Amino acid sequence: MPADGTLAAPVSAAPRASSLQRLARRRTTIAFVMTLPLIAVIAGLVAYPAGYAVYLSMLNRRMDAFAGFLNYEILVESETFWLVVWQSCLFAVTAVVLKALIGFWLAHMLHHIPAKGQRKWRGMLLVPWVIPPALSTLGWWWMFDPTYSSINWLLAVVAVPPVPWLGEPWWARASVIIVNVWYGAPFFMIMYLAALKSVPEQLYEAAAIDGATAWQRLRYVTLPMMRNIISITVLFSLIVTFANYDIVRVLTNGGPRDLTHLFATYAFQVGILSGNIPRGAAVSLFMLPLLAVFAFFILRGVTRRNREMA
Amino acid sequence: MAGKDLSRRAVLGAGAGVVAAGTLSAPAVFGQPTTTIRCGFWDHWVPAGNDALRRLCAQWGERNRANVVVDFITSVGNQNLLTINAQAQSRSGHDILSFPTWEPAAHQRLLVPVDDVMQRLIAKYGPVTPAAEYLGKQGGRWVAVPAVSGTQLKPACVRFDLLQQHAGIDIRAMWPAEDRAGPGADQWNWETFARAAEACNRAGFPFGLPMGSFTDAVDWLGALFTSYGAHVMDERGNPTVRGNAKLRAAVEMAVRISRQLPNDVWAWDDASNNRALISGRSALIFNPPSAWVSARRDNPAVGAQCWTVPVPAGPEGRYVGYLPYFWGIWNFSRVQGPAKELLEFLSDRSSAEAQTSTSAGYDIPPFISMNDFQVWANEGPPVGTVYNYPIRAHHNARTSVAFAPAPPAMAVQAYNQALNTKLIARIVQANETVDQALTWLERELNTIRRGG
Numbered sequence: 137m138p139a140d141g142t143l144a145a146p147v148s149a150a151p152r153a154s155s156l157q158r159l160a161r162r163r164t165t166i167a168f169v170m171t172l173p174l175i176a177v178i179a180g181l182v183a184y185p186a187g188y189a190v191y192l193s194m195l196n197r198r199m200d201a202f203a204g205f206l207n208y209e210i211l212v213e214s215e216t217f218w219l220v221v222w223q224s225c226l227f228a229v230t231a232v233v234l235k236a237l238i239g240f241w242l243a244h245m246l247h248h249i250p251a252k253g254q255r256k257w258r259g260m261l262l263v264p265w266v267i268p269p270a271l272s273t274l275g276w277w278w279m280f281d282p283t284y285s286s287i288n289w290l291l292a293v294v295a296v297p298p299v300p301w302l303g304e305p306w307w308a309r310a311s312v313i314i315v316n317v318w319y320g321a322p323f324f325m326i327m328y329l330a331a332l333k334s335v336p337e338q339l340y341e342a343a344a345i346d347g348a349t350a351w352q353r354l355r356y357v358t359l360p361m362m363r364n365i366i367s368i369t370v371l372f373s374l375i376v377t378f379a380n381y382d383i384v385r386v387l388t389n390g391g392p393r394d395l396t397h398l399f400a401t402y403a404f405q406v407g408i409l410s411g412n413i414p415r416g417a418a419v420s421l422f423m424l425p426l427l428a429v430f431a432f433f434i435l436r437g438v439t440r441r442n443r444e445m446a
Numbered sequence: 447m448a449g450k451d452l453s454r455r456a457v458l459g460a461g462a463g464v465v466a467a468g469t470l471s472a473p474a475v476f477g478q479p480t481t482t483i484r485c486g487f488w489d490h491w492v493p494a495g496n497d498a499l500r501r502l503c504a505q506w507g508e509r510n511r512a513n514v515v516v517d518f519i520t521s522v523g524n525q526n527l528l529t530i531n532a533q534a535q536s537r538s539g540h541d542i543l544s545f546p547t548w549e550p551a552a553h554q555r556l557l558v559p560v561d562d563v564m565q566r567l568i569a570k571y572g573p574v575t576p577a578a579e580y581l582g583k584q585g586g587r588w589v590a591v592p593a594v595s596g597t598q599l600k601p602a603c604v605r606f607d608l609l610q611q612h613a614g615i616d617i618r619a620m621w622p623a624e625d626r627a628g629p630g631a632d633q634w635n636w637e638t639f640a641r642a643a644e645a646c647n648r649a650g651f652p653f654g655l656p657m658g659s660f661t662d663a664v665d666w667l668g669a670l671f672t673s674y675g676a677h678v679m680d681e682r683g684n685p686t687v688r689g690n691a692k693l694r695a696a697v698e699m700a701v702r703i704s705r706q707l708p709n710d711v712w713a714w715d716d717a718s719n720n721r722a723l724i725s726g727r728s729a730l731i732f733n734p735p736s737a738w739v740s741a742r743r744d745n746p747a748v749g750a751q752c753w754t755v756p757v758p759a760g761p762e763g764r765y766v767g768y769l770p771y772f773w774g775i776w777n778f779s780r781v782q783g784p785a786k787e788l789l790e791f792l793s794d795r796s797s798a799e800a801q802t803s804t805s806a807g808y809d810i811p812p813f814i815s816m817n818d819f820q821v822w823a824n825e826g827p828p829v830g831t832v833y834n835y836p837i838r839a840h841h842n843a844r845t846s847v848a849f850a851p852a853p854p855a856m857a858v859q860a861y862n863q864a865l866n867t868k869l870i871a872r873i874v875q876a877n878e879t880v881d882q883a884l885t886w887l888e889r890e891l892n893t894i895r896r897g898g
Contacts, residue, residue, distance in 0.1 A: 411548060
């Protein structure tokens, strides 16, 4: 192949190619053409909506004049908005930590089940993650129902007074986190299980020969080998949990007193229900810098570790 | 030129073509619909509620040689709001859409003014209820026609047996199924109501009044505030919280009542109060007759003890929560003229009565003169239970929209953020003082005002 990257062709035998033909034969051109569908998808489904959201957030409420950063300024000065920011962080961080811990524990349990029965358990534990969350949350809502809670009915059997699951702020916050953890823990479990299976058995054998305890094996073998998958899973889950909508919408609608609102539910309330689409867009865009900071640190860690391993 | 020779075969062929084309197109000219109107109506809660609109549209289409395509869009999951916003953004979709309460004001620039339709209807049937005018008439122009289908009032649906037994109020005698007020009707005010709430709560049948962020909660509290003349914003969008004695009086009454409610009302949605009534746990709710219809089906013993009565009066009058729908025509519609004719047809008395009757009396027509349909007198058991559902002359009542008279663009934000129920929740649930809660309310209203 010639050094310029064009496809080799017997120059003397073929008639002289036009410049268009030469362009089409270049590897870079072919590569570009082949990636065009992907570029079109990203431009149409990611870049355009994101750009349009930024544009919308800079309009006035009637969307007939440019308002600059007014919507952001108003949000920054709003007490309710800062409540939403705090709650979103509390919700996302608590839920992701619990999901990671429960997922890790479940993955360990499964890993030690004999292969024959493992598939059955794996399938059953994945069920919460497979059911559409809007439907499963409805089931949870019936359990938490203010008046007819089945959980309260069970508590009454053992003489425990009824719990206002969705009516009292801290219980309501706990309820939405519980449902999110129930829904998301299987994802962590399956990711960690895959990571556990990829840890070479020889490392454990070497550790056993060195007299390592179970805790030391976990601390110095398992966790370092799983660090990258843990980081990526946490990042992915953090993004999805931050943007959660259906659980809060179905369970509490942001109440009581806006104390369970998340970015997405608050954006919907402001943008669609209250007819202020620009400010709704501004609310949802506020997630971006927060998530970007998380993503930066997590991905930097992954890259560093990859370099060290290389 | 050879090509231009006219042969006998060509003449016959062309003649046959002309005859065929004429024959085929004839029905399109003389019999087939020439216009297609696409309507997106609200998908009614009452199972048979859509039938009347479907039938009326077909009937109008036949008469006017128009093809009326009707879609019913649910409000479950706010699907109708999403549809409205998507069509507004894309400038395409239906010709006529059902717009819930605040949407005509929000999309007024994209709606065809319907002053001509409303003028003719008002000339025929008299004035529309004032709350419909506040929401549907923007900048002096009607931007949508107040709809019959889906429009509801929220009077009190009372368990008359429980109220008699525990509060000593014979509500059926007070508000009989006749065009007159009974003994004690003049005392049916919020003070009496609060005392009855206390008595029923003591007896284990608390009133089922939601205090969350859904419409039933915001509407009943809005009606209470309005009956005290307690407005939190004026017509120009200025907060009127500070030094507002009427507001303070309304807040104190709302706090007093809410202390007699079940402790989970802060999380109730629009179905929770219905369930409280139907299950027999509650002595009173504010709701359209849908709760009673469900009780009649699911718990007939409770359904037979229900009686709908006007909302209690306050110092400034009697107001009932009003949650209307509107029919609007997009300005990108190509059939604006026929669409207006269709809406006029759907609003006339016989069409309105058909819609109200099919929905078991749920739908409230916007014209005050239409509040005498037979369906409200005949429905039962007990017969006459929803007689007082529409506003009758002897009720001395008016419709109320929470946060009116603030400009709709601002009122809608306060309404959807349920600022009135949160105000009470701050006092009752979070133990703030009235002053602290009112200061918070003023801050929220200023934020709304600043954004316009």
